[in-house]
Amino acid sequence: MFAKEMVELGNQRSVIRELFEYGNQRAKVVGKENVFDFSLGNPSVPAPQWVGDRLQELLDTQSPMALHSYTSAPGDMQVRNAVATDLNHRFGTQYSGESLYLTAGAAAALCACFRALTESPTDEFVAIAPYFPEYKCFVEQGAGATLRVAEADTKEFQIDFDQLEQCLNPNTRGVIVNSPNNPSGAVYHLETVQRLAQLLERKSKEYGHPIFIISDEPYREIVYTEETPFLPNYYKDTLVCYSWSKSLSLPGERIGYVLVPPTVTNAKEAYDAICGAGRSLGYVNAPSLFQKVIACAGGHKAEVEAYRKNRDLLCEGLKQAGYSFAVPQGAFYLFPAVPGGNGEEFSKRAMKYDLLVVPGEGFGCPGHIRISYCVAEDTIRRALPLFTKLMEEYQSSAKQ
Numbered sequence: 001m002f003a004k005e006m007v008e009l010g011n012q013r014s015v016i017r018e019l020f021e022y023g024n025q026r027a028k029v030v031g032k033e034n035v036f037d038f039s040l041g042n043p044s045v046p047a048p049q050w051v052g053d054r055l056q057e058l059l060d061t062q063s064p065m066a067l068h069s070y071t072s073a074p075g076d077m078q079v080r081n082a083v084a085t086d087l088n089h090r091f092g093t094q095y096s097g098e099s100l101y102l103t104a105g106a107a108a109a110l111c112a113c114f115r116a117l118t119e120s121p122t123d124e125f126v127a128i129a130p131y132f133p134e135y136k137c138f139v140e141q142g143a144g145a146t147l148r149v150a151e152a153d154t155k156e157f158q159i160d161f162d163q164l165e166q167c168l169n170p171n172t173r174g175v176i177v178n179s180p181n182n183p184s185g186a187v188y189h190l191e192t193v194q195r196l197a198q199l200l201e202r203k204s205k206e207y208g209h210p211i212f213i214i215s216d217e218p219y220r221e222i223v224y225t226e227e228t229p230f231l232p233n234y235y236k237d238t239l240v241c242y243s244w245s246k247s248l249s250l251p252g253e254r255i256g257y258v259l260v261p262p263t264v265t266n267a268k269e270a271y272d273a274i275c276g277a278g279r280s281l282g283y284v285n286a287p288s289l290f291q292k293v294i295a296c297a298g299g300h301k302a303e304v305e306a307y308r309k310n311r312d313l314l315c316e317g318l319k320q321a322g323y324s325f326a327v328p329q330g331a332f333y334l335f336p337a338v339p340g341g342n343g344e345e346f347s348k349r350a351m352k353y354d355l356l357v358v359p360g361e362g363f364g365c366p367g368h369i370r371i372s373y374c375v376a377e378d379t380i381r382r383a384l385p386l387f388t389k390l391m392e393e394y395q396s397s398a399k400q
């Protein structure tokens with residue numbers, strides 16, 4: 001009676017949700033402070049003061065009709081122009097609001113892109129492991145295409161170009177790029193981006209149609225060293241999916257965009273396809289109130305210091321305990337290799353200590369775990385001895 005695929009999808013809880021629910025149950029037994037929940041990517045830094053001030057100002061000065069009405073489907077043009085101006089200022093581009101389609105977060109932006117680019121069920125998109133697991137359902141159940149996965153470069157979590165090239169074929173419509181990356185925290189170096197652009201230009205020519213980059217950028221502002229190269233400046237067929245979920249700690253407010261730069265092949269048609277995809281998905285328009293808030297986001301930097309402090313504390317503690325990992329340069333995740341080489345088993349064993357970490361298997365990268373360090377600093381301090389105990393447990397069972 002109902003679509004079997006959808007029933008299954010609705011029934012399956014992600015591993016991350018399972019862990020989160022388990023943590024809530026354990027909190028009732030052992031107390032919230034004794035559960036070390038590193039499972040979710042919910043920002044731990046509060047939304048900046050200016051966001052609250054702007055909301056208050058809007059409520060004080062504008063009529064409810066002006067605040068809560070529908071906007072035009074791609075978003076209020078003044079807001080889109082303000083976002084374009086900020087991008088131009090930062091990245092030396094010359095966009096106008098006409099290139100932006102505002103969405104309910106990066107997830108909706110991604111779904112609109114996959115839907116817009118899928119012409120036939122044989123179409124394919126490529127994710128580069130480790131990757132955000134929701135891509136599979138957005139591409140396959142959402143757009144009716146297929147997701148291929150290029151195996152990870154587990155040393156630095158840049159791109160393994162041999163693996164990527166093996167995934168490309170004439171059915172490839174796009175490659176999903178996520179830098180800074182969830183779950184590895186890697187930021188692609190300029191050299192990686194340039195090499196990626198060269199590969200895709202060559203393959204696009206060979207296949208006689210463009211392979212798009214779908215650049216998933218909710219962590220763009222959360223970087224600790226180098227800036228993330230802005231992909232449209234290196235590869236013309238790039239669609240950018242952005243949100244303020246992480247940079248302004250507004251994940252529940254659902255606000256983001258698709259940028260369709262004028263450089264993309266058949267840009268007008270591409271933009272129309274994004275609008276059409278949004279329409280077919282029933283998006284109507286991005287939340288009006290938060291459109292008005294993010295119009296003022298230009299010039300405000302994301303608060304990354306608390307995350308940097310957590311990262312340094314965690315990296316130092318885990319290094320001393322004998323874990324190996326690539327030091328994350330962005331986002332708020334650490335992705336160490338686990339002793340024993342099995343992320344699922346490690347995650348299960350960690351639960352004995354009320355330590356909740358996500359197995360890397362779901363991110364297409366076995367033998368690792370994801371630790372979300374968007375938590376209180378004290379949680380990390382108190383969890384480090386438990387990570388050490390776990391490592392010792394593995395070391396002593398290896399000796400036996």
Ligand code: PLP
Pocket residue numbers: 041104105106107108132178182216218242243244245251256
């Ligand atoms: N892409 C990645 C890599 C993410 O980690 C997330 C959320 O955690 C999203 C997309 C979805 O972002 P949003 O909440 O803005 O829809």
